[in-house]
Amino acid sequence: METIRLTMAQALVKFLDNQYISFDGEEQKFIKGFFTIFGHGNVLGLGQALEQDKGDLIVHQGRNEQGMVHAAIGYAKQNHRKQIYACTSSVGPGAANMITGAATATANRIPVLLFPGDTYAARQPDPVLQQVEQFHDLTLTTNDAYKAVSKYWDRINRPEQIMFSMINAMRILTDPVETGAVTIALPQDVQGEAYDYPVSFFKKRVHRIERKIPTDAMIDDAVKVIKNKKKPFIICGGGVRYSEAANTLKEFAEKFDIPFGETQAGKSAITWEHRLNMGGIGTTGNLASNVLAKEADVIIGIGTRYTDFTTASKWLFQNPQVDFVNINVASFDAYKLDGIKVEADAKVALEILADRLEKEDYESAYTDEIDNIKDRWNNEVDRLFNIKYKEDFVPEVRGHLDDKIDEYKEVLESSLTQTRVLGMLDSLLDDSSIIVGASGSLPGDLQRVWRPKEQNTYHMEYGYSCMGYEVNAALGVKLAQPDREVYAMVGDGSYMMLHSELVTSIQEGAKINILLFDNMEFGCINNLQMGHGMGSFGTEMRHRNPKTGLLDDKLVKMDFAMNAASYGCKTYSVRTEEELINAVQDAKKQEVSTLIDIKVLPKTMTDGYESWWRVGNAEVAEKDSIMNATKELKDKINEARKY
CATH class of the missing domain: 3.40.50.970 (Thiamin diphosphate (ThDP)-binding fold, Pyr/PP domains)
Structure with a gap:
């Protein structure tokens, strides 16, 4: 030897x-x-x-x-x-x-x-x-x-x-x-x-990497269930993208007139404008997907892990006759929700299943429901994209900071709303641009309203929702696709958590763009606590008050553009729509990494849309608001599926 x-x-x-x-x-x-x-x-x-x-x-x-x-x-x-x-x-x-x-x-x-x-x-x-x-x-x-x-x-x-x-x-x-x-x-x-x-x-x-082929028995079981269902609904998970099965899924959905919703990992497998693409599903999902999923009599989950956000904590699927057909390479996932198990590669399984359903002359029984609900949602997105601050403006999300909105407006020196900024970015960024996200309120907004115009341009880490992923992962995405513009969409809290590889991007000459939404608070968690009866406690960026001993004094003002400029980035400070337009257009011309520091008002993100999320509310509390929230929580838990 x-x-x-x-x-x-x-x-x-x-x-x-x-x-x-x-x-x-x-x-x-x-x-x-x-x-x-x-x-x-x-x-x-x-x-x-x-x-x-x-x-x-x-x-x-x-x-x-x-x-x-x-x-x-x-x-x-x-x-x-x-x-x-x-x-x-x-x-x-x-x-x-x-x-x-x-x-x-x-x-x-x-x-x-x-x-x-x-x-x-x-x-x-x-x-x-x-x-x-x-x-x-x-x-x-x-x-x-x-x-x-x-x-x-x-x-x-x-x-x-x-x-x-x-x-x-x-x-x-x-x-x-x-x-x-x-x-x-x-x-x-x-x-x-x-x-x-x-x-x-x-x-x-x-x-x-072999494509796992389903057995005849698996396909038989799936066909037996689906052929008798009138309102099927597909969940497009990350497995669709990893299997590179997007076009196969599109053909399958079109052949049988089946609408589909997207998980965070599955989003942008198929572009947003496709008639059957209802968009994000679940807790951070939108009206179109969630309404159809609630009424569906069979859910066809393709490459999805059925996380609590995808299923709205197992509460979303309200049809008492609903069954689940789970196409997944992992038996662990295929067994979830007590579904019919098709342990196979997504592309291969869909091709075989399509042939069998075609022989059964199968077609869904939808009439105008798909087009009507998608039109309703598109109109709602257009509304969200155009919400502007005005003196009688009431924050869209839960409205808990009505008494502080003027303070934020004064300190931020901005009246920009988060959904308006996203609407502008949706039109300003090139269709081929890749957006990267992970944590805070932005993943919810992006899953609901972002409109991918090319495949594989939406990159969201939401399995761990790790603060600090966004900027650093954007470097990895840029190394993977150097010919595209890459944008990390990140909140102020997550940026401060970790943005170390922004410096590496400068060193490597690998240009990334940071779109930093500064609302001077951990806005997502502030929404969570206040939406369940608590006060605003420990989630706003405030100085300690020497009189009360609490973090309830003046807001902590940050200049993130100055921070990134010290690394060698080209930076911009944005407080108006005109400044945002100019910043994005100029950033495209740069060869070095950029950061756009966008000051946005808190409580101007999206919320709701037939969704729910199970949380651990206190069962004993002095505040009536907390006890009321706990009662509502228990009612929802009783409605949710137990498997």
């Missing part, structure tokens, strides 16, 4: 450089490169290996370990999980910082490969700098915390272990069912240890 003597880290890099993906006969490199922040746990091992011979791998210098994992997730998600980045950190806090990114990847089922540095396998010296010592178990390190948020976890205590470990890592990363974060902890001494590796370990490996 021919061998080659390498350090464990050198062998790892050489292996990663020879991994490929094959999907529908098209082959491409699977590992694009590394995001790195070097420290004493990885610089002399993995860092040395990358410096010596990185092959075709690209190495990016990250600024925050969590941020660089978000960038890697954004890249993989935009590439429909067909190409990924690896990330490496030092030991201790560097490793711990990546855990949130790992959780974000796993929650969304996006493949990322993480190599946190670890303490010495030899335990000499012990404890090493940044080591957490657990007196009851000396084998525990910071990296054991990854186990709860990784789909595959391993620690390499001998250099030869990397061979078996990496084969299994590739197995998980390329499996549409099992994929998520893969964490391989690398003790810093082992990274530099040498071993005579078989040359065969470094051969070109092509990992095929």
Whole structure:
């Protein structure tokens, strides 16, 4: 057997450089490169290996370990999980910082490969700098915390272990069912240890992503249910995009006249204007999807995880005769809501199901309901897009800040409303532009009102809804599609949470655009607490009051444009419609990353539309408003499905 003597880290890099993906006969490199922040746990091992011979791998210098994992997730998600980045950190806090990114990847089922540095396998010296010592178990390190948020976890205590470990890592990363974060902890001494590796370990490996074919029995079960239903409704989930089944879904819906709603992950698989596309569904869904879903007698879920936001906490589907047909590669998801299980690839399953339903001469029984409800919703979006502040303006959302609106208007020096800004952006941004989001009130607004005009231009992380994802993932999206304009839509709270890779975008010359909505509060959570009987507590950006000891004094004023300018971004401060138009148009001309600091009034986002979300309200409280909200909550819980 021919061998080659390498350090464990050198062998790892050489292996990663020879991994490929094959999907529908098209082959491409699977590992694009590394995001790195070097420290004493990885610089002399993995860092040395990358410096010596990185092959075709690209190495990016990250600024925050969590941020660089978000960038890697954004890249993989935009590439429909067909190409990924690896990330490496030092030991201790560097490793711990990546855990949130790992959780974000796993929650969304996006493949990322993480190599946190670890303490010495030899335990000499012990404890090493940044080591957490657990007196009851000396084998525990910071990296054991990854186990709860990784789909595959391993620690390499001998250099030869990397061979078996990496084969299994590739197995998980390329499996549409099992994929998520893969964490391989690398003790810093082992990274530099040498071993005579078989040359065969470094051969070109092509990992095929196979399309799982449904059994005849699965299709029989689905047809048996659907053929007797009059009002079917499709839920288009992220699996439609990852399967690249959008056109197949469109043909299926058109053939049988079945309307469909979109999850956050499924949105923009099909463009907004399609007659059967009802738009966002669920808690942050719109009127059209939610009304039809409530009345549907069969729900055909395609590539959806049926999250609580998609199902409105299992309350949305009100027809007592409703059944569920679940098309999903994962049996775990196919079993949800006690549905008929079609464990298969979305594209293949839809093609086979279409042939069978056509033989049954099936067609839905909709008459003018689809067009009527879509027209109603389009008119409502037009109204939302044109809401302007005026002196008798009453905030659209719950109206709880009526007495403070003038204060906000004065401090922000702006009268812009959030839905009006979104309406303007909808017309100002190029059709090919990709928008990125994750947290706060913007995901709800965007799922309801944003109108994707080209496929795969809506990129929302809502499985973990991780604050700080937006800006950093936008870099990953830009690296995935460098010829398109990429816009991160982010609130002030999420921007302050994490925007580290904005600096990396400057360093790399990878232009991204930040559309920052500053309403001087955690507006989404402020809505949540006040909408359930609480006061505004700890969610507005205010100074501490020396008299009351509470955070209820003057508003904290921020200049985000100045912050981003210090990094080298081209920035704009927007307080009027004219300033917004000029800023967006000028930003398109720039070659460097931009930030548009948009001051918007709070409580001017969207809300409602036949939706609900189960929350944990207090059952004992002094406020009548809280007790009333709890009673309403229990009534809704009793109406919701129990499975």
